[in-house]
Amino acid sequence: MRERQYDAVVIGGGAAGMAAALRITGAGYATAIVEREEGLGGILMQCIHNGFGLHRFKEELTGPEFAERLIEQVNTSKIDVFLKTTVMEITPDKDSRKLVVCGPDTGVMQLNARAVVLAMGCRERNRGNLGIPGTRPSGIFTAGLAQRLINIEGYVPGRRVVIIGSGDIGLIMARRLHWVGAEVLGVVEILPYPSGITRNIVQCLQDFHIPLYLSHVVTRIDGRDRVEGVEVAPLENGAPDKSRAFPIACDTVLLSVGLIPENELSQHAGVRIGHDTGGPVVDARLMTNLEGVFACGNVLHVHDLVDWVAEEAERCGDGVVAYLEAGAVPMKQGAVTPGANVKYVVPHHYLPGQDAHFSLRALIVKDRAELLVRRAGSVIKRRVLRHVKPAEMIYFKISGEELPPSPAREAPASLEIAVE
Amino acid sequence: MSDECYDVAIIGAGATGAAVARRLAAYELRVVLLEKCVDVCFGVSKANSGIIHAGFHHPVTSLKARLEIRGNLMFEQLHHELGFPFKRVGILVAAFSEEEMKTVQRLYQQGMANGVPRLEICSSERMRLLEPKLNPDVVGGLYAPTGGIIEPYRYVFALVENAQRNGVTLKTEFEVAEARHDGDAYTILSRRGDRIRAVRVVNAAGLYADEVSRIFGGEEFKIIPRKGEEFLLERNAAGLPRQVIFPVPGRHTKGILVIPTVEGTMMVGPTATEVEDKEDRATTAEHLEMVFAQAVQMVPVISRREIITSFSGSRPVLEGNDFFIDISKKAPHFIQAAGIQSPGLTASPAVAEYIKDLLKQDGLALVEKSAFDPTLPPVPRVREMSTAQLAAMAAQDPRYGHIACRCETVSEAEIVEAIRRGHATLDGIKFYTRAGMGRCQGGFCTYKVLKIIARETGLPMEAITKRGDGSYVLSHRIAPDMLAGEVGHA
Ligand SMILES: Cc1cc2nc3c(=O)[nH]c(=O)nc-3n(C[C@H](O)[C@H](O)[C@H](O)COP(=O)(O)OP(=O)(O)OC[C@H]3O[C@@H](n4cnc5c(N)ncnc54)[C@H](O)[C@@H]3O)c2cc1C
Ligand SMILES: Cc1cc2nc3c(=O)[nH]c(=O)nc-3n(C[C@H](O)[C@H](O)[C@H](O)COP(=O)(O)OP(=O)(O)OC[C@H]3O[C@@H](n4cnc5c(N)ncnc54)[C@H](O)[C@@H]3O)c2cc1C
Numbered sequence: 001m002r003e004r005q006y007d008a009v010v011i012g013g014g015a016a017g018m019a020a021a022l023r024i025t026g027a028g029y030a031t032a033i034v035e036r037e038e039g040l041g042g043i044l045m046q047c048i049h050n051g052f053g054l055h056r057f058k059e060e061l062t063g064p065e066f067a068e069r070l071i072e073q074v075n076t077s078k079i080d081v082f083l084k085t086t087v088m089e090i091t092p093d094k095d096s097r098k099l100v101v102c103g104p105d106t107g108v109m110q111l112n113a114r115a116v117v118l119a120m121g122c123r124e125r126n127r128g129n130l131g132i133p134g135t136r137p138s139g140i141f142t143a144g145l146a147q148r149l150i151n152i153e154g155y156v157p158g159r160r161v162v163i164i165g166s167g168d169i170g171l172i173m174a175r176r177l178h179w180v181g182a183e184v185l186g187v188v189e190i191l192p193y194p195s196g197i198t199r200n201i202v203q204c205l206q207d208f209h210i211p212l213y214l215s216h217v218v219t220r221i222d223g224r225d226r227v228e229g230v231e232v233a234p235l236e237n238g239a240p241d242k243s244r245a246f247p248i249a250c251d252t253v254l255l256s257v258g259l260i261p262e263n264e265l266s267q268h269a270g271v272r273i274g275h276d277t278g279g280p281v282v283d284a285r286l287m288t289n290l291e292g293v294f295a296c297g298n299v300l301h302v303h304d305l306v307d308w309v310a311e312e313a314e315r316c317g318d319g320v321v322a323y324l325e326a327g328a329v330p331m332k333q334g335a336v337t338p339g340a341n342v343k344y345v346v347p348h349h350y351l352p353g354q355d356a357h358f359s360l361r362a363l364i365v366k367d368r369a370e371l372l373v374r375r376a377g378s379v380i381k382r383r384v385l386r387h388v389k390p391a392e393m394i395y396f397k398i399s400g401e402e403l404p405p406s407p408a409r410e411a412p413a414s415l416e417i418a419v420e
Numbered sequence: 421m422s423d424e425c426y427d428v429a430i431i432g433a434g435a436t437g438a439a440v441a442r443r444l445a446a447y448e449l450r451v452v453l454l455e456k457c458v459d460v461c462f463g464v465s466k467a468n469s470g471i472i473h474a475g476f477h478h479p480v481t482s483l484k485a486r487l488e489i490r491g492n493l494m495f496e497q498l499h500h501e502l503g504f505p506f507k508r509v510g511i512l513v514a515a516f517s518e519e520e521m522k523t524v525q526r527l528y529q530q531g532m533a534n535g536v537p538r539l540e541i542c543s544s545e546r547m548r549l550l551e552p553k554l555n556p557d558v559v560g561g562l563y564a565p566t567g568g569i570i571e572p573y574r575y576v577f578a579l580v581e582n583a584q585r586n587g588v589t590l591k592t593e594f595e596v597a598e599a600r601h602d603g604d605a606y607t608i609l610s611r612r613g614d615r616i617r618a619v620r621v622v623n624a625a626g627l628y629a630d631e632v633s634r635i636f637g638g639e640e641f642k643i644i645p646r647k648g649e650e651f652l653l654e655r656n657a658a659g660l661p662r663q664v665i666f667p668v669p670g671r672h673t674k675g676i677l678v679i680p681t682v683e684g685t686m687m688v689g690p691t692a693t694e695v696e697d698k699e700d701r702a703t704t705a706e707h708l709e710m711v712f713a714q715a716v717q718m719v720p721v722i723s724r725r726e727i728i729t730s731f732s733g734s735r736p737v738l739e740g741n742d743f744f745i746d747i748s749k750k751a752p753h754f755i756q757a758a759g760i761q762s763p764g765l766t767a768s769p770a771v772a773e774y775i776k777d778l779l780k781q782d783g784l785a786l787v788e789k790s791a792f793d794p795t796l797p798p799v800p801r802v803r804e805m806s807t808a809q810l811a812a813m814a815a816q817d818p819r820y821g822h823i824a825c826r827c828e829t830v831s832e833a834e835i836v837e838a839i840r841r842g843h844a845t846l847d848g849i850k851f852y853t854r855a856g857m858g859r860c861q862g863g864f865c866t867y868k869v870l871k872i873i874a875r876e877t878g879l880p881m882e883a884i885t886k887r888g889d890g891s892y893v894l895s896h897r898i899a900p901d902m903l904a905g906e907v908g909h910a
Pocket of ligand 1: 015034042086121
């Protein structure tokens with residue numbers, strides 16, 4: 001089998017993979033990206049709507065436009081890009097990581113790398129995961145698959161559509177389907193509030209008079225060959241009220257009910273997965289429990305904005321560079337744990353004396369909430385947040401001065417981050 | 421009008437019909453297998469627990485028990501000849517009270533009387549040693565090492581393929597709608613108006629055996645669909661057991677089981693409810709609750725979070741609860757194979773043997789075919805290859821290097837092969853290759869599979885279906901004026 005050596009191999013050529021690889025090659029290290037699809041860009045390539053890059057480029061780009069900026073940089077860099085190539089297996093070793101990759105053009109090859117970046121993105125939660133009862137006809141799609149079929153393949157999946165879940169992807173798809181001539185009969189959301197951002201509620205639903213059923217669930221999918229309809233029921237004390245259930249005749253059901261980090265490859269290699277994020281547990285430099293194996297982007301935890309994906313990936317790239325230069329972090333790291341009303345905080349560790357960036361998800365909806373960082377029980381930082389909700393990630397930074405080292409030989413105190 | 425006249429027409433390409441077709445393929449006969457669906461094994465045989473039962477559940481006085489025990493013994497050879505996935509993982513019946521242990525004793529006696537080999541009554545310790553994931557409250561149970569598991573569709577596909585290679589004709593989308601006997605043979609008409617002639621007919625129509633019997637003027641009986649819902653959990657699920665685990669059975673059914681699949685996923689189910697509609701395939705929230713509540717009693721670590729899909733199938737049940745396999749007393753040269761409920765999969769090779777003998781009794785001359793080849797060449801599957809094998813295959817045919825389904829590691833070459841062998845729907849390809857059967861349930865690979873089908877068959881994308889009939893996947897092409905990106909619309 002052919003073999004190649006790299007300082008770093010990045011798995012996945014989406015926004016995260018490209019941003020990380022650019023950082024590593026920028027420091028002069030031999031870097032490769034392995035991407036299973038025919039081109040770089042990842043999920044961005046099917047997101048042809050506007051709304052990307054406001055933070056990073058200070059302008060509103062479409063997904064492919066955002067991706068194109070990174071792709072151009074990759075193409076003019078020294079990064080080796082393997083397209084149509086799937087990473088089949090990662091074998092961690094003491095001082096190198098071996099990757100078996102496979103593709104129609106590359107054949108089967110072994111890549112040896114000192115560092116590996118996991119940037120495989122995520123997959124969509126599906127009907128089985130939710131356990132929606134009823135029949136199993138054709139015409140049930142995850143929203144991202146429908147987006148791909150419409151925007152890239154050029155086919156409309158159906159004419160009369162019901163969307164389950166009010167996440168941004170579902171909302172964007174409601175408008176997209178309307179524009180390609182399909183009738184969107186409603187968006188059904190189990191929660192009492194929409195999961196997507198307000199702008200999308202207005203611009204994707206209200207502008208087209210698409211009904212949004214909050215606190216409702218689809219209790220059944222009907223149809224023998226093709227979807228023929230769904231039954232929708234309002235929630236009453238957390239359970240569907242069957243007496244007020246009503247049918248909607250439709251030929252297509254779209255599911256926009258969440259994303260799951262795609263970590264089977266990582267798990268197989270022995271990467272430890274956190275049950276709160278569904279992604280790897282990482283240290284302050286975004287390194288997993290396996291030495292030399294890092295993670296960023298949606299494979300680490302599900303992001304809402306690509307701008308933050310790219311930023312996190314760059315920090316991951318910096319972590320890889322530091323590792324390639326000097327090995328694993330020499331000092332003890334402090335633990336970071338979610339406190340009240342917080343689902344998770346990433347990364348799971350911090351380094352005393354160094355700036356730390358955190359992403360977290362709240363478990364509550366609240367106006368004027370307070371973000372509280374406690375260290376060894378006492379509050380070291382507070383910030384007022386105008387509005388928090390689970391669907392919107394919270395990002396913040398703590399400077400190195402605020403995180404002084406603990407007395408010699410003592411493990412650094414742990415941080416607890418809460419939203420109250 | 422063609423005059424082709426077959427010696428035997430088999431109606432229904434499920435486990436029963438396929439096994440009969442393959443058995444008859446060993447003789448100098450003209451045999452046709454008629455199936456109303458677009459592919460074989462789209463009936464009851466695709467939606468079941470995939471268990472090769474050991475043969476202790478029913479008294480040997482029933483036909484189904486006798487054929488179950490005989491069928492079980494035939495699977496090693498079939499597996500070697502045809503290569504479908506099969507493993508004798510063993511069956512455990514777990515008892516949680518002394519009362520239940522009494523039933524276990526009874527099952528043991530019954531199994532011994534039936535001639536089930538190597539049955540063992542187990543203590544609690546022995547049970548937990550055999551299956552460490554069992555609830556530690558288990559007081560004991562029964563161990564039947566000869567029980568096994570198969571992939572039912574791969575089994576049926578292999579039977580049909582082998583039958584075809586040995587000269588059997590397969591006609592799919594041939595729904596038998598009418599038949600007349602003119603003294604010599606039957607003329608059989610399909611719903612679409614196709615016509616064939618056959619001297620003898622085997623009714624293996626599963627849930628529709630009553631209707632097919634009526635069409636031929638055979639016995640009057642009613643098939644009662646007894647629906648079973650099953651839930652499939654992902655690969656490496658926490659609760660994945662080593663053996664198939666049964667509770668102590670109730671009066672009518674074997675109860676809710678915890679089942680490892682040959683491919684490394686697991687299932688819990690099936691329920692058992694009599695339904696009116698033969699096509700009722702719905703799963704319900706109540707049954708999901710019930711199934712998991714019962715399954716975790718046996719294996720506490722089973723988690724609903726690991727469900728990737730659910731399905732249901734209905735057992736074709738006759739009054740009296742036994743198989744009805746016999747030469748018709750009403751219709752000439754008409755062999756009934758009705759009421760093939762559980763353990764119909766296990767019994768199928770023995771059912772085929774039994775039907776072959778009935779056909780002989782009915783006057784069919786059986787002359788062995790010297791050229792009969794009982795084997796099938798293996799289908800290369802990336803999932804089963806070593807890295808070195810994959811490297812060699814991909815070097816020969818780059819399509820093996822293109823992994824189309826990431827969850828189940830299925831290559832483009834395997835999908836092309838499935839299509840070439842007649843499985844050109846999404847479900848057909850899924851059952852043949854496993855593409856789309858994994859944790860993402862086709863979220864990533866569906867568009868790839870659609871494009872490969874379109875390329876290989878020349879069908880327009882809109883004409884591709886999930887499983888034939890009205891199950892189209894894509895409604896229409898985007899009109900050219902709508903093709904532009906979104907920005908133009910905003
Ligand atoms: C449908 C959708 C709509 C969105 N809309 C917006 C929006 O409006 N605004 C916004 O700012 N953000 C949006 N986002 C979020 C943002 O675009 C994504 O979070 C971001 O692009 C993810 O980047 P990534 O690199 O982590 O993952 P991906 O883009 O998914 O990239 C992962 C890549 O890894 C490859 N890969 C996976 N496994 C392997 C393997 N084993 N071998 C080789 N390659 C592999 C995949 O093919 C893929 O190309 C949206 C996301 C989605 C899913
Ligand atoms: C939930 C469940 C779990 C089970 N678990 C097990 C198990 O673990 N082990 C086991 O041994 N058994 C099990 N069984 C039983 C087993 O699945 C069946 O006994 C077996 O599959 C029946 O096969 P068949 O070929 O007789 O019927 P089918 O597979 O239904 O085949 C009949 C075929 O006839 C076709 N047909 C019908 N009408 C016509 C017509 N007019 N013209 C042409 N074609 C027609 C149908 O389309 C169908 O393909 C289970 C059953 C169920 C429902």
